[in-house]
Amino acid sequence: MGFSLIAMDGGSPPRSGNTQIRIVVLDVNDNSPVFLQELYVAHILENAPEGSIILSVVATDLDEGPNGDISYQFSQAVSESDSAFLIDPVSGEIKLTKPLDFETAENHELNVQATDGGGLSAICKVLVEVVDVNDNAPELVVSTFSSLLPENALPGTVVALFAVRDRDSGANGKISCALEDQLSFSLRPAYKNYYELVTVSELDREETAQYILSVTAADAGSPPLTTTQTFTVDISDMNDNAPVFNQTSYTILWTMSK
Known part of the structure; x- marks a missing residue:
C-alpha cells in the first residue's frame, strides 16, 4: 500500500515538494489452520504391508510466512492404535507401521492436529476401516x-x-x-x-x-x-452269528474188520 504526500508553501508563486509513502502491513498470526474435511475415512485390507499409504490430510492457513507453515501430528487418539500408524509432519500422509488384524479391531479412529508456526491449531478425525481378507481357516x-x-x-x-x-x-x-x-x-x-x-x-x-x-x-x-x-x-462284536457247519450233512464210511 502506498500514496504521495505533497507539501506546498505560501509564496507567490507557491512552491511544492512531494514524497512517496509506502506502508508495509506486517502479518500477525490471526488465522488458525483449517482442514479441508472434518472427517476422513479410509478403507484398507488387513493384509496391507507395512509402509502402505492410507490417505493424506490437508489443512490450509491464510497467514503468511512462518504463521502459515503447517505441521501435522497425532493428538490423543480414541483407541490405542497409534502405534500402527505414522503421519508425515509436512505432507500429512498417513502410513502403516505394522500389519492390521480385522479380527482384533475392525476400525481405528485417529485424531490429527495441524499446527501453524504461531502455535494455533485445528483437529480432524481419521476413521480407518479394516477390510477383512480370508486369512483364517475354519x-x-x-x-x-x-x-x-x-x-x-x-x-x-x-x-x-x-x-x-x-x-x-x-x-x-x-x-x-x-x-x-x-x-x-x-x-x-x-x-x-x-x-x-x-x-x-x-x-x-x-x-x-x-x-x-x-x-x-x-x-x-x-x-x-x-x-x-x-x-x-x-x-x-455282538453275538449275532450262529455257528454254521461247512456242510449240511456228512457221510462216514465205516468198515468192520473180522
Whole structure:
C-alpha cells in the first residue's frame, strides 16, 4: 500500500515538494489452520504391508510466512492404535507401521492436529476401516465322540457332535461341512453351528471292523480355506452269528474188520 504526500508553501508563486509513502502491513498470526474435511475415512485390507499409504490430510492457513507453515501430528487418539500408524509432519500422509488384524479391531479412529508456526491449531478425525481378507481357516471343535460302536447300533445313532467356526466375516466366515464318500454314516445339522455325525444303516463288524471318517469344513472365501477332522470308529462284536457247519450233512464210511 502506498500514496504521495505533497507539501506546498505560501509564496507567490507557491512552491511544492512531494514524497512517496509506502506502508508495509506486517502479518500477525490471526488465522488458525483449517482442514479441508472434518472427517476422513479410509478403507484398507488387513493384509496391507507395512509402509502402505492410507490417505493424506490437508489443512490450509491464510497467514503468511512462518504463521502459515503447517505441521501435522497425532493428538490423543480414541483407541490405542497409534502405534500402527505414522503421519508425515509436512505432507500429512498417513502410513502403516505394522500389519492390521480385522479380527482384533475392525476400525481405528485417529485424531490429527495441524499446527501453524504461531502455535494455533485445528483437529480432524481419521476413521480407518479394516477390510477383512480370508486369512483364517475354519475351526472344528469336537464336543463328544464315541470311538467304539456296537455293530447292532440303530441307524441314526450319534457318533460325534462338533462345532464349526471361522474368525473371518461375511463369505470368508461362512462354512459348509462335508463327509467324504461314506455309505454307512452321514452328517446332519444339530443347532446353530453344530453338526452330528450319525449312522445311516446297519453295521456289520464281520464285514468292516473299523471306519475312518473324514469331515472337511470349508469356508466360502476366494480361494476357500479348509480344515479336515478324522474320526476313527471301531465296531465292537455282538453275538449275532450262529455257528454254521461247512456242510449240511456228512457221510462216514465205516468198515468192520473180522
